[in-house]
Amino acid sequence: MLIIGERINGMFKNVRAAIAEENKEVIVDLAHRQVAAGAHVLDVNVGPASDEPAQAMVWLVETVQEAVDVPLAIDSAKLDVFEPALARCKVPPFINSTTGAQDKLDFFLPLAQKYDASIIALTIDEQGVPSTTEGRSEIAMRILVAAMEHGVPVEHLYIDPITLPVKAVQDQCPRLLQALGQFRQLSDPPPHTVIGLSNVSQRAQEKHLLDRIFLVMCMAHGLDSVILDPLDKELMDSLITAELLLDKQLYCDAYLEAYRR
């Protein structure tokens, strides 16, 4: 399971303040703690409130790279944020994210190719988020074909079926699970799959329980990468246990400890 740490995101108040004040300490601490807790990749997002997002992202990228040497996932809704940030990454990064819309694919796939980046692709297109599983698979297939045409290998492609809050759209949860299964049938080898796990529990009271259970359900449907809070120890214990029960780790009584070592 590829673990992408979500905590360096301007959506969090302390991170938003740290970016505004260029306070490196908060960012460096979050980078160290997430990697120590098991993150393989760190997502970096300046948040929707930044007025100079491209500049803020460059600062974040440089600050995080002073602390840790894991790959970064450049996470932004604004196109002009990407190239300056990607150009400063010391190890091949992740682009988070393109969609299946043609103009986005035309913009992001050449960038992924140029920077040897992995790319997360949301199954959304000009018409928005499809409500059916088949709609998600169709867009995923279009993304897969476009990636091949641009010389982006399938190993670098992470399809994201888009996780919506259970509180708002409950029926999307089983559809997402179904979509994860279908994405594995698209090619051989199949593209990776990824979700932003915490989306499912947004504004819900039982946030941690929802995150844990949904993660395990997704893993059972083939999810092989996830954006989550690695500082949530019970969540990480659930992830490690699910890997064990899916026969991805060798059993021993002290498997939690063994995994962390």
Ligand code: THG
């Ligand atoms: N897919 C992809 N990238 C993504 C997402 C996705 N990036 C952003 C997001 N979704 C994943 N990251 C987060 C980070 C925080 C939260 C959710 C997803 C979150 N924060 C709490 C909240 O809003 O309730 C707490 C905020 C706070 O404490 O201030 O839930 O789906 N590819």
